[in-house]
Amino acid sequence: MTERIVQFGASEHLSGVLRNDPSVRGRPGLIFFNAGVVHRIGPHRLNVKLARALNAPSLRFDLSGQGESATAEAGLGFERQAVADLGAAIDTISDELDAPDTIAIGICSGADHAMRAAVADPRIRGLVLLDPFAYPNDTAAGADFMARAADPDRWSRKIRSMMARGESVQNSDNEEQTDDEIDQGRPVAPKEDFAADLTRLVERGVRILIVYTGLVRRHVSKPAHFFQTFADYGFDRTIEVDAMPHTDHTFSSIASQEALIARIDDWLQRNYRSARDERLS
Amino acid sequence: MAATPLYFGDSDRKLYGVFHGPTTRRSNAPAVLMFNPFGEEAIRSYRTYRQLAERLSRAGASVLRFDYYGSGDSAGDCADLDLDGMVRDAVMAHEELEAMTELRRFAWVGLGLGGAVALCAARATGANPAQLFLWDPVLNGADYLAVLRGAHIAALSHALDLPASRIKRDTPKEPAKMTEALGFHLSDTLRSQLLDFAFDDRNKIAREICLIASSDTSISPSREDILRSAAAHYRRYDSASTAWNSNEAFNEYYIPTDVIDIIVDGVSARS
Secondary structure, rough: OOEEEEEEOOOOOOEEEHHHHHHHHOEEEEOOOEOEEEOOHHHHHHHHHHHHOOOOOOOEEOOOOOOOOOOOOOOHHHHHHHHHHHHHHHHHHHHHHOOOOEEEEEEEEEHHHHHHHHHHOOOOOEEEEEEOOOOOHHHHHHHHHHHHHHHHHHHHHHHHHHHOOOOOHHHOOOOOOOHHHHHHOOOOOOOOHHHHHHHHHOOOOOEEEEOOOOOOOOOOOOHHHHHHOHHHHHHHHOOEEEEEOOOOOOOOOOOHHHHHHHHHHHHHHHHHHOHHHHHHH | OOOOEEEEEEOOHHHEEEEOOOOOOOOOOOEEEEOOHHHHHHHHHHHHHHHHHHHHHHHOOOOEEEEEOOOOOOOOOHHHHHHHHHHHHHHHHHHHHHHHHHOOOEEEEEEEEHHHHHHHHHHHHHHOOOOEEEEOOOOOOOHHHHHHHHHHHHHHHHHHHHHHHHHHOOOOOOOHHOEOOEEEEOOHHHHHHHHEEEEEOOOOOOOOEEEEEEOOOOOOHHHHHHHHHEEEEEEEEEOOOOOOHHHHHHHHHOOOOOHHHHHHHHHHOOO
């Protein structure tokens, strides 16, 4: 196996697994880390599956105070510490791997950390953001409403539930997702700030792939919804966006995991062909 | 001593583990081997297992947590995970812990399917652990597949915000035909081994067995009778804590401390 344990960070308090192999030299280095409450292997071991399938050197690690990593001594707040931890991870990638570029891959709150780190650290040259912040879009909300209204399974569930509770139609809830469910309880950055950060990164040449799942289908269920929401910024020419509205937030089915791996692999192949790949083609 | 991550095992079957050395000296303190449950359950119990290991090390024990081949940070794809392999890995981990500590007194802790692995490993090796803590252990593989099917349908229904009837339509009716559960493969080999597994060995395999039952766990009296006969001493603890694998426990960083106390106190009392 081409994986080994590394301890790194200012006080060697961060713990991770470095993956390297002669066959992947020259390809970009990938960084994986915690997704919300899940340790470095990711939900359903997704980070390990991605690291091994994407044929690139990588580091997957736990942020300070999570998983196998100890608490940091610095006393920074959680968000600033996460950015510092990602900086230490890039140092390790630079020292240990022959990787010309570094790409951070973050899920949910991990996407928020990855974006903040990329804004702060120009060594991050690529971002894969899985369910980053999403913002209301009338077209997406309308499509979601229509899809629900046309779904007989939902009506039968609703009627059964109402009968069980002895409620009338007027009193029943509309089963629509709440904002808190969509945001996963995390504070959402103002739309203008999110757009400004993306703009800054794009102008710096950072390549970005955003994938939205069904969690945010009331805001984005097609890439066009995202580009419409940010129509003033021209992201349709600079950022790749994909929507998987029939997939849940943590990619709980094997098929959705395989689809995600294929999607990221395709993006990497198109954007980061190594000099070695060029020679071989 | 801080927790030390390590790889061990054969070069074609490298296993990831974390060793927690004792932080206090205590004579006759045991070495404790912790057996992970399956798939998503291992992710949900991760923090609890880590905290249990830290508590045990503070009580003077030497502890090894590890990932089976095809799980966690160990080598292998998820589809490679099977029950016989898990038992082989457990034996390897036991030998590694024995070599690292030179201790001869062991306590094993098995949660969920990890309980089944611990029972199989004890039977296969004759390791005769001084204490075997079985926390909501799987004692019948066919029943466990049915539990997984129900959990899979409930989880996807919740995660996709779809009626359970829709998920049921896309899920095999027979648990034995499930090819995945909660985001993890259930290979033909694993399913077949689970269908063959029912703990029915009345031979003594440990000096003491402590069954820990969460509030939502049901263990049939007949299975418990067999378990009772498999050790010289037997006791049962019924936990009132929120179930360790519930969404609530997972999302709220909840740790069932009463169970941790029972295990740490149990290990310490025999030291």
